[in-house]
Amino acid sequence: MAPTLAAVAALPSLRLLLRSDASLDVPVRWVAVSELTDPTPFLEGGELVLTTGMRLDDADTYVARLVGRAVAGLGFGVGLGHDRVPESLVGAARRHGLPLLEVPRPTPFVAIGKAVSRMLAAEQYEDVTRAAKAQRELARAALRGPDAVLAVLARVLRGWALLLDPAGEVSHAAPDSARARAAEVAVELPRLASAASLALPGPIVVQPVGLGRRPRAYLAVGTPDQLRPVAHTVVGAAVSLLSLRSETSEHRVREALGGLLLGTPPGFPEEPVRVLLCGPDTADALEGDPAADRCLTVPHGALTAVIAPDAIADRIAALAVAAGPVGVGDPVPLTGAVRSLGQAERARPGEGVRRHSDLPGGVLGQLGDPAREAAAQLLTPLDPVLRASLHAYLAHHGQGDPAARALGIHRHTLRHRMRRAADLLDRDLDDPTARAELWIALTLTDGPTPP
Structure with missing residues (x-):
């Protein structure tokens, strides 16, 4: 978001003085210096216009034109053509509700331009940083599934998020109350056949999820205000992660089923394996460690089950304990993973790590x-x-x-x-x-x- 005129006026180095009673809570998108009687053809709106009033004849018409162009405010430099801000200009600014700032002679216009430029750059950097942080959160959430992705998205955008299947039925929602918005979104989905995304009143943005011609799902996001560019970046990241997850999940399932039929399950941990029953955020605790790539991490109720090769089970347990107590089952072949899971459930302590073999026998x-x-x-x-x-x-x-x-x-x-x-x-x-x-x-x- 651009800095407000109030933030610019508050910079002590500029020594700007407010000469009208208009609100300064307006964004400044740029600084424009002009001595034209009508600079509006060269403005886009949102500028802080600076002038010394060299050609100021009709103050009321001049101010009305600026207000009609939706400029952020007017800065009048004194000490050159005028010793003080003309009363006619002050009166016109008050009548039309235009913020009017007096720029003292020692403050060059270029200093104001540089100050606003620095503030805009700082805002843009903050936006980029915020987007990067949100993308990292979304990437971690994608490991836990669509519910986690939507929860992060709704929180970051301070709104709601829906994931609908190709028929328009809700498969995931954050928060759950967002399901009430599904009908107004679903009725618009046919329009996505000829568009990459939809912008609906609300405001609501809808994008298809999937890498093929036919979407596997639709992501709808609603926010209190219009989405800014940084928000569109975050939504795009969520769509990419959900698309990748939907495509790779089906591919892996097919690959695994084919391997099982042939007796060579691909990508499974080498035998023997142990099943570890760990805390709900175990995926975060294992993130970045090469040993985790040799394991399968599966949600198990409110907890997480990890199928790990026996050779690295101790290492995985040492990492996973950061997310909560860890119970470790006995070594078994892959076909005995359910038995090892039951052992891990019995062994899971109140804190720390405990193996099933450490429990009393008989x-x-x-x-x-x-x-x-x-x-x-x-x-x-x-x-x-x-x-x-x-x-x-x-x-x-x-x-x-x-x-x-x-x-x-x-x-x-x-x-x-x-x-x-x-x-x-x-x-x-x-x-x-x-x-x-x-x-x-x-x-x-x-x-x-x-x-």
Whole structure:
């Protein structure tokens, strides 16, 4: 957006003085210097016109012409032809609502032109930077699917976005309330057969998605104001990403199905593989690492499943943990990926990384999340010190001396801690059933070996 006349007038180096009561909240698109009685044939509108009034005869007609051309304002230089701004010009500016600025003699017109040029360049640079940032966000969103692309697009443009199938039915919307605009867009889609894009009242812009003759979808975007060039750039980037995704997705599906039929699935991770169950933003955490190119990343409910070669599973887990806890299944052939996913679900901890093989085996290994939640609830009253002490005490079969030595504390200290733990848990530590229950609870939450 161009700088406003108020921003130009506020520059202290120019020392401009406001001589009319018109609003300065108008964009300045350029600076034009002219001493003509009628400069309007050489103007486009939006200029700050500068003059010294050398040929100013009829101030009212002069100002009316400028207002009719929709100039941003008039700057009158004093100290040359006029010692001050003529009252006739001030009166005409006030009657017609034209912003009038007095330019003092020490301020050359070229300084005003340079200042506005710098402000325009800064605005353009900001637009380019904003567009580049939006394009990066869209590229990352494209990895997560059309919903994410539309969400970024609606937020960046402060509007709404719809993705319609070739029949005009909504497939994705951001926000969901934008679905109410689908009917007014769908009725106009036939016009796209002879146009690259549509501009509808609203304002609304519609573009086809796809690389072939027949669009695979249509992207419609609505904004509060007319789209500026930078916004059109962002919309174009979204269309390109959605087009590329639609074409490559079908190609990969066909390739994968053909490979499976022939027994040589292309592009799949080398066997054996592990399935990692990770946080929802795992794609961002893996972005840019070459190891991620050897994996398949798939949405799994609100989480993300990653099928990774066993050889690099640890590296992928170390990267993915930045997006949340990671559960890691056991190595399996590709055909066993579902089994490894189930193991990853059971292994996924509250934080950090945990392998399925780290879980207790046997009967304890069959206990699921409800048992772990109950165990965590049971042990909640214990602080880390009491918890570690109890774990060591039970690991040594209730024998105080070896447990105290393992902890590096005096046996009386351990005895005091066990009395405290028994009170907090409301359990008799001499009761075998209570000790078994606590051992299972600690094993399910901390592992079989005392920390």
